[in-house]
Amino acid sequence: MLATYPETFDIMNKNHIDLFHGTKISALPTIMRDGLGSFDSLRQKGTTVLTGEEYSRKRGRPFISVTNDLDTAIDYSSLSVSGQKVQPFGIVIGMSSEDIKHLRHRSIKTDCIELAVFDNIPIEYIKMLAVPEDKVEFVRKLINNERIAVTPMELDVNKRFYGWDDLDQLIISEEAYIERMNDKKESKLTIGKDDMKELAEGRHKSGILRMYNKIKNMIISRGKDNGKDSRE
Amino acid sequence: MEKIQENKDTCKEVLSILAFCDEEIIKKIPTQVMRKLMEIAADSEESYYIEKNKKLCEQYITEESKDLISLIFYSYIADENEKKELLDAWNKNEDVYQEKLREKYNPDNIFEKRRTTYNEHAITNELAVVEYKETLINKIINKIKKLFKIK
Structure with a gap:
């Protein structure tokens, strides 16, 4: 570390x-x-x-x-x-x-x-x-x-590239280090803007409005926010 | 019947999805929104998982969570053009959705369907050829009539 x-x-x-x-x-x-x-x-x-x-x-x-x-x-x-x-x-x-x-x-x-x-x-x-x-x-x-x-x-x-030998000496595996660095460059399961847009495009207006009101009411009922939103 | 998800579970599921989101997306979502989602999610006792090899659209996510993710996207991530496109899409989808609801629940359609069924039944009854079945007593009477040549 x-x-x-x-x-x-x-x-x-x-x-x-x-x-x-x-x-x-x-x-x-x-x-x-x-x-x-x-x-x-x-x-x-x-x-x-x-x-x-x-x-x-x-x-x-x-x-x-x-x-x-x-x-x-x-x-x-x-x-x-x-x-x-x-x-x-x-x-x-x-x-x-x-x-x-x-x-x-x-x-x-x-x-x-x-x-x-x-x-x-x-x-x-x-x-x-x-x-x-x-x-x-x-x-x-x-x-x-x-x-x-x-x-x-x-x-x-599994991506750890260091360890300790029997004498508690730090050992670094160069092979594991390179593997780890390459792995960092690989695409992981990451959700991007296009994924969210694709999902959003399939929704309909009344569902979105219903969710907006649900969240707003929930925040008001929890008494921690006034729920006002300029986007309304 | 489709189960309606509770708000606390929706928030928890949405947080699980956001945890996989690009850092650029997370940066655009206001801290207060994230914090509020977490406060509400704290009451949830559900655990949510994601399928490693599936796109966001293909994931098994509840309809409520899809709506909340879309709302977050519209409010904080989409640019002005994308917002316009989304509003158009939502309006168009709404028309289709309402049309489907009308077809499903319109009372006129229900009565119309019943009336059609009734009429079809009546017509069928009217035009049906009724088979005449001679009973045993009628057979005997007819034989006696034949014997005495009575018409």
């Missing part, structure tokens, strides 16, 4: 970010509203748990798993659905142990080293969201929170 995204490394260093939690973007709306909750606490609140942690789903865990091993967190964020269906992308949430120590926690050893946090982690403790490079702008806009740094990170474990 120091080689690929030095800015992310700087942010982690400056903000004392040393604990991580990997998840999927689909969990972000709820996290930004309620903070991080354990599987059990979310279930008690009646919230459906949407992401990862098969272990938690089967057995239920009354804690949030965080780790100081960035690779483990990346592994969790990279868990993907099999077949042709994909969720947009993973995220790694960065926190500081300086904050987490105020919450009830305990070190546990499962198949990896984890820190079990028994209280819910409030949103104020989230200091960083690491996402794929081309999603930084999207997530920044989505959270609109200057206190949380949104930074780029390679979250696809």
